[in-house]
Amino acid sequence: MAEPRPPLTLAARVLGAVLLILLLGGVLVSGSAWLNGQQAARQAYDRILLGAARDIAESVRVQEGVPAADLPVSAFQLLAQAPDDRIYYAVHGPGQAFITGVDPESEVQVPPPGSGGPDYFEAPLNGEPARFVRITRRFAERSFSGPVEVVVGQTLRARKAMTSDLMLDALLPMAVAGLALMAMAWLVIRTALRPLEDITDDLARRDPYDLTPIATGRLPRELQVVLGAMNRFMGRLDTQVEAMRNLISDTAHQLRTPVAAMRVQAETAVAEPGEAARRRALERLLARTRSLGRLLDQLLSRALVAHRTDSAPRRPVDLREVALEIMERDDHALLAPGSDLRLEIGEDPVMVLADAFSLGEAAGNLLGNALRHGTPPVAIGAEQRGREAILWVRDAGPGPAPAVTEQLGSRFNRSAGTQENSTGIGLSIVASVAAAFGGRVEMANEDSGFRAALVLPAAEEKP
C-alpha cells in the first residue's frame, strides 16, 4: 500500500548519484585517514615508549652486586610528551625479581618474552587501555650477570588525540573539496540539462493543437535526434489532420451539387406525366448517379493516396508493372467500352522508390482522364530518361483547356463548371503522388497528341 512516489527529476537522479559517489569516497577516505592516523600515532608514541625504556635500561647500574635503576627524569619527560597519559614502568632482574617500578603492588601482565628485541603489547593499566614496551638489557659483570627487563607503558589518550587530529587534518580539506565538487557537479548538471528543461517548458506551455515543429537550434546532438523524430511525427500528424480536413471539405463541396441535381431530376421524373419524358429523366438520373459513384471513388482514392504517401513505406517499384496492371484492370472498359488502348513499355525495368498502390491510383486517374476526355487511341507506358523515371498516358487529342492545366495540382476545381467532372480530382491525386515521391506532373502536346506524365526520380539500380 505504499504511496507511489513522484518520479525523480533527471537532475535529482544525477545529483543523487554524484552525492552517493562522494559519500562512498568520503567513507573510504575517512577509513584510510583513520588507519593512517592510527599508524602514525602508534609509531610516534611507540618510539617515545622505546626511548624512555632505553633511557631507563641505560640507567641501571650494578652496585655491590645489586642492580639498581637511577631513574632518569629525561625518560619521564619523554613520556610526558603525552601529557595526560598515565605511566607505568617496572624494572625486573633475573627470575622476575623486582628492582623498581611505579607500583610493586599492581603489576601488569607481561606476555612471555619474544625475540629479544623490543616487544610491544597492549594491556589494561588501572582499568584503562594502555600500550607497553618491554626491552631486556643483559649484564655480564663480575658481581652480577643476567638479564634486566624494563617494561614501560602509557595509556592511550595522546595516541587517540593524535589519531583524531591527523584524521581531521586529512579530512577537512577532503570535506571542502567534496563540497566544492558537489557545487561544481550541480552547476555542470544544471548547465547540461538546461536545454532539456527548455524543451520541457516549451512542451508544457504548448497548445495541444499546436503541431508546429519545436526549435532544435543550439541543442545537443542526442536531443536533436529525439526532437527531430518528434518534429517529423508532428509534421506527419499535421499533414494527416490537414488531409482529413481537406477530404471532408472536398467531399462536402463536391457532393452538394450532384446530389442537388439528382434531387431535381428525380422530382422531374416523378412529376413528368409522359412516359417517354419520364424515361429520359430517369436515364439522366442514372447517368448522374454513375457519375456520382465515380466521384466518390476518386475522393476515396485521393484520401487513400494522401494517407499512403504519408505513411506507407517506400519500396522499389517497377513503373512497367504499374502500367501493365492498369492495362489489365477492366476499369477502362467501363469508362470507354471498345476503346483502343495500347501498352508501350521497354525491356528494362523502370525502378522508383514509391508506394505501388499510390502509383497505381495516379496512373489510373491519368488513364481515366485520357479515356474520358481524350481522343483515341490511348497509350500507356513507362520509360526511363536519364535519372528520371516516367509513367505516361497519351491520347491523340489536343489536350485539356489551358485553364485546367494551370489549375493542375490544386485540391479541387471549385470554379469548374462540370460539377460531376472528376478530372480536377484525378489530376490533384496525380499531383499529390508526384509531390509525395519527389517528382512532378508533366503535360505536353506532342506530334502524336497530348501526353500527361508522372515524372519521378529513378531509383538506384539494385544488383
Add this chain to the structure above:
Amino acid sequence: MMRAWQMLLLIAALLPVPAAAQEAAVRYGSGPVPFLIRSTTDNSVIQPVMERFAELNPDLTITYEQWGSNALFARSRADCRDGSPPADAVLSSAVQQMVWLVNAACAQPHRSPATVVLPPSRRWRDELWGITTEPAVIVYNKRLLDGADVPRSRFALLDALRAKPGLYRGRIATYDIAASGLGYLFAYSDSLEATTFGALMEGFARVDAVATCCSAEIIAGVAEGRFLIAYNVLGSYVANASAPEVGTILPEDYTLVLSRAFMIPKHAAQRGASAELLDFLLSAEAQEMLVKAGLVAVIEETGSGLTASARRYIPLSPSLLVALDANRRALLLKFWSDTFGQGATP
C-alpha cells in the same frame, strides 16, 4: 638478601607511617551532609578559607582532618586499593605522592572554567590541581646577619660557607630529607635543577649543618638565633610564623615554587561538593584569602627582582613519579647520608 634490602627501602619509601592517623580534626558548618577533607595544611592557616566555604555551603558539615603527608598518602592509597570509603577531597603538599595517586587511577576528573585556566604545570589530567603558590626560600636571622652577608643566591651561600666556615658552623639548618616528604621533594627538585646541589650538600656537611624534620623547629631556631640561615624552607610557614627577626630570600639563581595539589578521590561520596570546593579554592575570593594566609605568594610584588625564568614551578606531571621511585630515593638518601654523615639518616 638483596631483595630484602630493596623491600625495606621500598617500604620506607611508600609506607613509612602506616598506622598514624590524622593529627587533628576540625569541624566547620553543621549541615546534614557530611564532607571530609584530608589535608597536610595546618588548620590554623587555612581556617578562614574553610569557614567561608562552610558559610557558602550551609548544607555541609565539613570535617577537616590534618594529616602528615606520608600518612595521608598511605591512607589514600589504601582507600583506593581496597575500596573503603575515601575522603571527599585530599589536599597535600607532597605533590609527588598526589601524582602517584592520580597515575594509579585513584582520582576522578573534573573540568570547570576555573580549572581550565590553570597553567599546565598546575593541572594534570583534569584530576589533579595546584591550588597554592609557595616558594622554597632561604631564611635568615635579620639581627645576626647584616645586609651584606645575606646570601641572595645559592652561589652566594656557597661562597659565604667557604669564606666564613667558623661563623656558620652548626648554625645552618635544612630539612632532613629522610624524615620530611617536603624536604625530600625540594632536595630531589634541587638535584634536577643544578649541580650546585652537590656542592651545597658538601658545604653544609663541612660546616656541620643541622638536618631536622620540621618547619616550625627550623623557623623557631632561626628566630631565636640558634641558626643563622635555613635552606629550602617553605615560604608559607615563614609567613605564618610571625617571627619579625626572620628574613626570607627568594634565591636569585632559581626559586622552587610548590603548588599544593588538590585531588578528588575516585569513590568520593560528595564529589559535587568536592568540585565546588575546588572551584572555590581557585576563585579570586579564596585566592585572596590564601594570599593573606601566606599560601599564595605574590612573588612579583616582593621586590626581590626575581626574574620569571628563575621561578621553577614543581610541575604536576608524571615526571614526579621519579621522585617516588624506590631506587632513586635510595640513591638520593644514600648521597644525603654520605654527605651529612650519621646525623641525617633516620
